[in-house]
Amino acid sequence: MxxxxxxxxxxxxxxxxxxxxxxxxxxxxxxxxxxxxxxxxxxxxxxxxxxxxxxxxxxxxxxxxxxxxxxxxxPQTRRPDLVYLFAPLKHARLDYMAQKAVEMGAGVLQPVITRYTQVSRLNLDRLAANAREAAEQCGILALPEIRPEQPLEAALAGLEPERLLVFCDEAAASASPVAALREAPRGPLAVLIGPEGGFDEAERALVMARGLTLRLSLGPRILRADTAAVAALALVQAVLGDWQADIG
Incomplete structure (x- = not known):
């Protein structure tokens, strides 16, 4: 030990x-x-x-x-290959979301601006400080990459075609998220969480037009965005990610 x-x-x-x-x-x-x-x-x-x-x-x-x-x-390990896309929240809730995303194994934090996003300008230094604090506490060896905020369309375009995007949508038909993830292809991952107001129909169409995308329900209740982040990342890591093996 x-x-x-x-x-x-x-x-x-x-x-x-x-x-x-x-x-x-x-x-x-x-x-x-x-x-x-x-x-x-x-x-x-x-x-x-x-x-x-x-x-x-x-x-x-x-x-x-x-x-x-x-x-x-x-010895040094690689940064987790999981891109976390999220609509920024205000102050303390964003701090919490950033910390928990790092603890859950997000290797990239990508803020996205959507129609109902509450915050359009981010303090990236504060975001980085929260990521660093979480990394210190949870034992990871590589800080996540902090990217500047982008419109949703640009953030989607920046994802590699072979990266599976897990699109967490409160309007998706309620079904077992574990069963859906088990049927998904293995490979690099991304998770998208929207703002409190969810996505509008044009945004849903934009996301679903992307090739490798899994639209996911997070259960019968509408979750706050910071709660949805923890739930979604836990599900993805448990079924498709690095919770499946002892990584030391």
Whole structure:
């Protein structure tokens, strides 16, 4: 069983044995004054390129610190091949949605603008911060790609033809989503979740005109968009995705 330090950080810096890793003031303050770590305490650090490393803390007063990579805990893995397309929500609910999507294994976060989308301009830095926080907490090694918002038509056009799009539509006939997913072809995946008001008929026609698309019901109740995101991603990962095998 691999060693699991209690705390985990993301860094943009290279990670290699013996190469000191200076910490930005915000991260140093978090380790020293929030977590109250002391000289020699260890944390796990990842950067999305060099795997995960066990690092020892070197305190330099109460406001500055550095980390020394000691040994690699896990080699680098690829970003999950799952594109999550979603209509942006407001503030806290968008934060929640982004965090849960990363925890569920989304490798790309693609905001889409639809007729009933509540938010037309996104704070991408805030979206990235939520993704990074979720990655730190759930143990993944590669941050998701954060793409700028696009109109629905452009976002659909950007998907590879061989990528299965799971189109979650509250207007779809109620049927077993598990049975529908089991009949779907295996391969790269994308999941589309709409806004609170759902999709209009023109948007539904646009989505269904795409070649490799599975229109999916999420059950007999209308779910809030953030709830639908968790439900849909859990279903997709359990039937078609990386929940089917132990990925370490």
């Amino acid at each position: 691999r060693e699991l330090p209690k705390h985990r950080l993301h860094s943009d810096a290279p990670l290699a044995a013996g190469v000191a890793l200076p910490l930005p003031r915000e991260q140093a303050n978090y380790l020293l004054n929030v977590l109250r770590l002391r000289e020699g305490d260890t944390v796990a650090v990842f950067n999305g390129r060099d795997g995960e490393w066990l690092c020892a803390l070197h305190a330099e007063g109460r406001k500055q610190a550095s980390l020394e990579p000691v040994r690699q805990l896990r």
